[in-house]
Amino acid sequence: MSYTADLSLIVLAAGQGTRMNSDVPKVLHKVGAAPLLHHALWAGRSIEPGKIVVVTGYGAAQVGKAALAFDPDILLVEQTERKGTAHAVACAADLLVDEKGQALVLYGDTPFVSGDTLLAMRTAAKEFDIVVLGFEAPDPGRYGRLIVDGNQLQEIVEYKDASPAQREISLCNSGVIYANKVLLFDLIAQVGCDNEAGEYYLTDIVALANKAGKSASYVICDAFETQGINTRSELSMAEAAFQSRARAEALENGVTLTAPETVYFALDTVIGRDTVIGPNVIFGPNVTIESEAEVKGFCHLEGCHISRGAQVGPFARLRPGAELAEDVHIGNFVEVKNAILDQGVKVGHLTYLGDAHIGEFTNIGAGTITCNYDGVNKHKTTIGARVFIGSNTMLVAPVRVGNDAMTGSGSVITKDVEDAALALGRAVQVNKPGLAVRLMQLYQAAKAARLKG
Incomplete structure (x- = not known):
């Protein structure tokens, strides 16, 4: 496999997964005899990144060990405080500070994103500074919504912060982002936590990019590919x-x-x-x-x-x-x-x-x-x-x-x-004529005496 030196893969794998009701970190639960984390790394490796960073958190030692078992060249960084997805990606910045080109952000609990989908995102990234992976949901539920105008992505609104009209939108956010690396970390540095959850949302970089005159778009995949595992x-x-x-x-x-x-x-x-x-x-x-x-x-x-x-x-x-x-x-x-x-x-x-x-x-x-x-x-x-x-x-x-x-x-x-x-390495066979019958009679007599007694 040849590798694309200017592409870095960042996999977020810090969550505990409390709904799993388990001491095992969520990304280490298995599908197809492999940790969920390996599925995300497998998908990301299909587009041949030059560097891979896994952001750990809960069970950092276990998650890091699993990541290195997949690829010993993976870089590890721990998110010691869970302050949201933008904060998690920011943890990888120091490991990629000298890297130019593009970055792809995947999630360790989302195992089904396909290589073809990631290739489509890479193609779109040739024209846009930021590309987000979206999907049409028959029942959007609590997913963030993509606010679009044609092929332009204007912003991503989290469900908690969406208006009633925005909650009617069926085009949803998967969380997967492909972006210019320098721009990605510049925008993350501007993300605030003025929202209902008090977290730093990675999704906020889209609105910030548009405000700065940068371009953002989206690629749509089958909803199945975006399925996260929480229970x-x-x-x-x-x-x-x-x-x-x-x-x-x-x-x-x-x-x-x-x-x-x-x-x-x-x-x-x-x-x-x-x-x-x-x-x-x-x-x-x-x-x-x-x-x-x-x-x-x-x-x-x-x-x-x-x-x-x-x-x-x-x-x-x-x-x-x-x-x-x-x-x-x-x-x-x-x-x-x-x-x-x-x-x-x-x-x-x-x-x-x-x-x-x-x-x-x-x-x-x-x-x-x-x-x-x-x-x-x-x-x-x-x-x-x-x-x-x-x-x-x-x-x-x-x-x-x-x-x-x-x-x-x-x-x-x-x-x-x-x-x-x-x-030949066995004992020599010895035959004792008549001994089998005499032994059987002895055994039977001993049993009869025991039962009588």
């Missing part, structure tokens, strides 16, 4: 809306979903065309699936990469660091974590592979476990190419099994196995 009910509706759109997009991109309404995507899920996704598949963050793969029903995937032609499931779990090469087969009740499986590896069922590298065309028998954790540290298991691991093999890491080797079923492998060797 648990709205969060659940946002999740449903996100999943509906993600499923439709996957189908449009050539992915087969056999039961679309049961598949749950994450914000950053990537799936290639002609891949088949079965019912009740759950995607966590950071999953990429190449073309012509198949994920069967009831699988949970997170932080993994699945290559072309691979098959996963049903009832499989891929955890972060799982890398499946082409034509790998993962069967039912298999868990893979931080492990690389080379081309053609088969893991049929009932297996755990963690902290491992499995060579090409190796077959892992049912019940195999890489014993990777000693209670303190993790250790790696390396299995070569064309190996046959017998059922119920315990591989006690760190350990290496060479190319073309084999382990006997039920073995506990604690030492390296050289290439082409057969490893």
